[in-house]
């Protein structure tokens with residue numbers, strides 16, 4: 070995308086902004102500490118799977134520019150992408166460069182290639198697509214060749230190309246392996262699935278992350294959007310306000326953030342209106358253990 074394309078998209082995004090409003094929540098978003106460093110990071114980040122895999126046409130880019138602008142209102146907000154998400158890395162790179170927002174973002178991507186030359190080549194392509202020489206977090210995607218790829222990530226960290234290293238998965242069956250890795254290896258982040266209907270990580274993995282000082286990113290908080298169908302047409306419970314929630318999305322996000330081991334939750338959206346909704350979950354009271362059970366029971 071050239072600067073003219075970006076300005077076109079930014080102009081369209083300004084129109085969207087006027088019609089969607091901003092997050093509308095006063096004060097600063099809550100932040101949590103990354104145990105490996107003590108650095109603080111906003112609790113609501115953003116995924117890009119599907120949502121950022123678009124063409125360069127201003128009409129497709131404009132909502133994503135606005136989604137990103139809203140997210141980066143809270144500085145250091147996490148954007149999670151991957152080389153396997155179609156054009157998403159390039160779109161993220163173009164938007165960050167076009168808005169001159171790279172310094173505002175905590176940028177995370179992944180290595181999903183086989184270890185060795187393929188992984189090295191993939192990292193070079195990611196840097197080009199993201200238009201950066203350095204990312205904040207590089208993760209082994211879905212445990213692919215995890216021993217060798219983790220060694221490669223550590224090499225990049227030592228060389229100053231990566232600030233933190235991590236490992237990801239999105240299915241319950243990975244949790245035992247991830248727990249073994251957290252137990253034995255030194256990693257900074259784990260990215261896992263956790264939602265009101267997928268709580269396997271709470272048994273062993275999350276307590277272990279807390280114990281070992283590993284930051285936790287939560288993917289698929291809405292089960293890829295499927296959870297909205299489950300509550301379609303249903304009124305929010307009267308007590309939602311007690312945990313500072315005004316929407317089903319906020320209840321689902323605060324359910325994740327109510328777990329003390331969770332650092333950041335990374336919902337994906339293509340719409341400014343939904344980003345504003347999601348960002349609101351980063352403010353106000355968080356549910357305690359009993360309130361988390363009450364939220365989950367709504368989806369049982």
Ligand SMILES: NC(=O)c1ccc[n+]([C@@H]2O[C@H](COP(=O)([O-])OP(=O)(O)OC[C@H]3O[C@@H](n4cnc5c(N)ncnc54)[C@H](OP(=O)(O)O)[C@@H]3O)[C@@H](O)[C@H]2O)c1
Nearest residue numbers: 116117118237239288289290291292293294318336337339
């Ligand atoms: N193995 C891995 O490493 C792995 C695997 C899976 C996911 N991830 C990461 O985690 C991120 C999140 O997971 P996900 O994208 O699978 O699913 P998700 O965040 O659970 O759900 C995304 C869906 O929810 C909808 N949505 C978002 N906010 C909404 C709101 N406030 N109200 C109503 N609908 C809303 C979006 O539609 P709209 O666009 O219409 O808002 C989108 O269809 C991914 O994008 C990716 O970065 C990583």
